[in-house]
Amino acid sequence: MDFVSILSIFVLACFVGYYVVWSVTPALHTPLMAVTNAISSVIIVGALIAAASSGTPAAKWLGLAGIALASINIFGGFAVTARMLTMFRKKDKPAGKGETR
């Protein structure tokens, strides 16, 4: 792919992001931050390539460290988002009182 087609994808994705994020309800802004954090760890793709390459040992170890860091984010980010979203589940109307005390 040449630079211009990549740039086109990037610019269009910025617009998609703009409209999608404005439609997020403010009540879910904290889960939004947690999930964006998880998905930005897609940078793990770069770390995997670095670790897979048999080029230089230094690059391999940097890649492995990158994999570990990004994995913390991926697992931690999605798990904590899921945990928060479970709390936003519709509460059972009458039973929701007092039993969790």
Add this chain to the structure above:
Amino acid sequence: MSEHAVNPWVAIAYLVAGIFFILALRGLSHPTASRRGNRFGMAGMLIAVVTTLVTHVIASLPEMLIAIALGAVIGLTTARKIAMTAMPQLVAAFHSLVGLAAVLVATAAFLDPGGFGIVDAAGNILAVSRVELMLGAAIGAITFSGSVIAFAKLNGNMSGAPILLPGRHVINLGTIVAILGITAFYAAVPQAAAGEGWMFWTALALAFAVGFLLIIPIGGADMPVVVSMLNSYSGWAAAAMGFTLHNTAMIITGALVGASGAILSYIMCRAMNRSFISVIAGGFGAESGSGAEGERIDRPWKRGSAEDAAWIMKEAQQVIIIPGYGMAVAQAQHVLREMGDLLKAQGVTVKYAIHPVAGRMPGHMNVLLAEANVPYDDVFELEDINGEFAQTDVAFIIGANDVVNPAAKTDRSSPIYGMPVFDVEKAKAIFFIKRSMSGVGYAGVDNEVFYMDQTMMLLADAKKMVEDVVKALQH
């Protein structure tokens, strides 16, 4: 050794991953769709990782799996154990990891450009890739060191007060210009073999310094903006690396996250009526409210008790509860919900009103109330509920201050002038939970509401006070 996009299916797989990430964010438009959205996000990540693994010759699979497992254990344990009140710190910590990962990937690509397919026939790193690498590394480094400082401030390892260096604007701007200059120079040099050249390391070191310098002058109350901004940066860092790797999943994700953080920063700034530049310039709250200091002493105010609050709220038609950061600090959300339930059982309409900048990150209060099982239908945003205060019997303020300060509407000299605030002064009665009369809000301004006829100050720890109200309601 892989050329970019040899197989169209690979490119399509990354594109699908990117689309799944869009759907993950789209799901957050409503709580009921949100969990499915989160699963889309996980699926997208799985597709991206598996695609990368199957399309590369892998020399070190066991090590990679160990690295993933290690990350998974740390990530999952943290996610399960973390208290909801500590979410802002956790998010800051996660941002720092994304930033550092971006730095590591950029450095690896710099040392081993062949593995990333970004070298020309003569073995030099492509000029456009040099720019992308440097920007990715620099943004990653700023995200990392900035997030570490934000974490330390949010977690209390470091004072939330702004630290002001003389000439900091000149230093910061100068350093950023230097990074860009070095990047341009690096792109222009004829020789750029793998791992060679002082430019990469210098720019990286400067970027780490900038992240640190940018965040130390920013006070605790502006942290929602900082956390959002760093969120945005972590996205741009991922996008820059996506350009290097010609990877659509990374580019789409980077753009989404970048846009998301930028919009959240904008929403936060608007909710404080401050420009993004003034927040980033920092120092808010350091210069304390000038004129108000003297006149604050010796104004009459009324002290209420838990019994007063219980008795008056029991007789009310409608009670609006306004939580702020103080509720999070005191962990009072559970007992607050209990109080709300008891009032509802008496036939009182109970609503929760949330200001966009309440707490230390966007949506912080909503998560805490959700944790305490408050139905989200009872929780309202500023603009949706502000018209109701005139028909409200009791405004119950717990741990908030600046967001109910009428000075934002009336006093042009006030540092918070112009910030949208709750019209609590229109309510028939106001209960204001506060530790003591000495402290004022983060903006350092006095609050007229303390001294109004219909206000009763409930001076105590927020959790203790609400517990006492609950006890009084049960009698």
